[in-house]
Amino acid sequence: NSVFAHVAQAQDDPILGVTVAYNKDPSPVKLNLGVGAYRTEEGKPLVLNAVRKAEQQLVADRSHVKEYLPISGLADFNKLSAELMFGADSPAILENRISTVQCLSGTGSLRVGGEFLASHHHQPTIYFPTPTWGNHHKIFTRAGLSVKAYRYYDPTTRGLNFHGLMEDLGSAPPGAVVLLHACAHNPTGVDPTLQQWEQIRKLIRSNGLLPFFDSAYQGFASGSLDADAKPVRMFVADGGELLAAQSYAKNLGLYGERVGALSVVCGSSDVARRVESQLRVVIRPLYSSPPIHGASIVATILKDRDLFHEWTLELKEMADRVISMRHQLFDALQKTGTPGDWSHIIEQIGMFTFTGLNKAQVEFMNKEYHIYMTPDGRISMAGLSTRTVPHLANAIHAAVT
Ligand code: PMP
Numbered sequence: 001n002s003v004f005a006h007v008a009q010a011q012d013d014p015i016l017g018v019t020v021a022y023n024k025d026p027s028p029v030k031l032n033l034g035v036g037a038y039r040t041e042e043g044k045p046l047v048l049n050a051v052r053k054a055e056q057q058l059v060a061d062r063s064h065v066k067e068y069l070p071i072s073g074l075a076d077f078n079k080l081s082a083e084l085m086f087g088a089d090s091p092a093i094l095e096n097r098i099s100t101v102q103c104l105s106g107t108g109s110l111r112v113g114g115e116f117l118a119s120h121h122h123q124p125t126i127y128f129p130t131p132t133w134g135n136h137h138k139i140f141t142r143a144g145l146s147v148k149a150y151r152y153y154d155p156t157t158r159g160l161n162f163h164g165l166m167e168d169l170g171s172a173p174p175g176a177v178v179l180l181h182a183c184a185h186n187p188t189g190v191d192p193t194l195q196q197w198e199q200i201r202k203l204i205r206s207n208g209l210l211p212f213f214d215s216a217y218q219g220f221a222s223g224s225l226d227a228d229a230k231p232v233r234m235f236v237a238d239g240g241e242l243l244a245a246q247s248y249a250k251n252l253g254l255y256g257e258r259v260g261a262l263s264v265v266c267g268s269s270d271v272a273r274r275v276e277s278q279l280r281v282v283i284r285p286l287y288s289s290p291p292i293h294g295a296s297i298v299a300t301i302l303k304d305r306d307l308f309h310e311w312t313l314e315l316k317e318m319a320d321r322v323i324s325m326r327h328q329l330f331d332a333l334q335k336t337g338t339p340g341d342w343s344h345i346i347e348q349i350g351m352f353t354f355t356g357l358n359k360a361q362v363e364f365m366n367k368e369y370h371i372y373m374t375p376d377g378r379i380s381m382a383g384l385s386t387r388t389v390p391h392l393a394n395a396i397h398a399a400v401t
Contacts, residue, residue, distance in 0.1 A: 014134060015374055022372040030370035031388050033379040036351055037255055038318055041385045048253050050311040054300035069289045071280040073102020077295040080302035081261040085215060085229055085246055092236050096269035099276035101262050102290045106216045106247030107135060109262040113212060113243045114143030115282045123175030133186045136179060153188045158344035158356055160190050166203060174208040182215035183228040184350025187378040191349055197231045205240050213244040219251045221350045223319035225312065241265055248298055251315055257294030322351060325384045332393035339400060352378050361399040369395035
């Protein structure tokens with residue numbers, strides 16, 4: 001007898017549930033392509049050298065203490081994160097129009113942004129691409145926004161439904177918030193071209209919509225931090241306002257450190273100062289202040305030319321390995337003569353491939369080949385290696401024939 005006896009068992013998180021099932025499988029050939037974390041060619045998690053060195057510096061530095069950070073986080077970290085996202089020469093930075101607060105990775109940044117919008121934005125409706133990262137709906141619904149959808153992915157081309165996207169955003173009410181994946185769209189791996197981004201930008205600005213960028217993969221898509229930030233910077237360059245949530249989980253491999261930032265690019269420095277004061281009002285009752293360790297690692301790397309350079313090389317190596325996995329899988333499917341057009345595997349970008357496999361095929365591959373992925377047919381390319389590509393290609397071949 002418990003006062004909680006009525007509490008029902010909640011459903012496992014659909015993405016994290018994949019790993020739970022994988023861990024229970026005793027098969028030696030089992031393959032986890034569900035998890036959105038980078039793995040080496042040997043299938044191991046990776047701590048970047050730049051991170052190890054920054055941590056050594058922090059440990060050696062006796063002045064580095066464990067005091068509380070301010071509510072808005074580590075000042076250096078916030079400044080450097082804004083520069084990384086928007087470019088050090090960004091007019092919005094030079095004009096002090098950005099308020100940046102350290103948050104708990106990408107998820108926490110999105111949530112703080114959502115809470116702020118729910119309290120202070122005149123149109124508390126947010127539009128998500130279909131499909132989108134499953135947590136978006138939960139984060140923004142909990143924050144008190146109402147949630148709408150815009151068309152994004154076209155299953156017939158396995159590419160972007162640009163016409164549908166423009167039509168749906170074109171009919172969104174003025175002020176509506178539009179969630180945009182800055183690069184490496186999750187789960188589809190489909191990004192607009194820069195020309196399409198320019199058209200999206202024009203539409204959003206002329207209809208008075210408010211862009212909210214989710215940047216969880218800066219540098220991880222193309223291997224270049226600047227190239228992956230281009231769409232966001234196009235929206236800053238026009239002088240308009242926006243929000244951006246940054247995560248260092250993937251690009252610095254700091255998953256469990258929970259380090260990220262929310263930036264609100266405002267029309268003036270005066271507005272930015274007041275916005276920041278309200279972000280602190282959101283954060284204080286949630287967790288008082290963010291953790292210090294991860295942000296100190298990031299600030300150390302971003303401040304130090306050599307460490308920063310080393311990071312960019314390691315980041316490029318991760319991105320290149322993922323891209324190479326795309327080519328190897330594509331080639332293996334060609335070699336086995338698997339029916340169908342698999343060119344989307346090499347055209348999509350970022351951590352995930354949206355294979356186009358249906359639920360029954362996913363279940364078949366799970367049962368017969370011990371391959372684990374989300375039921376929508378999304379596979380993490382970062383979970384794959386030269387050694388495991390043939391197993392996956394054989395499974396896909398068997399599933400579609
Ligand atoms: N947005 C997207 C699109 C993501 O894929 C992720 C990571 N799966 C996140 C945000 C946030 O992740 P984290 O909270 O670990 O930074």
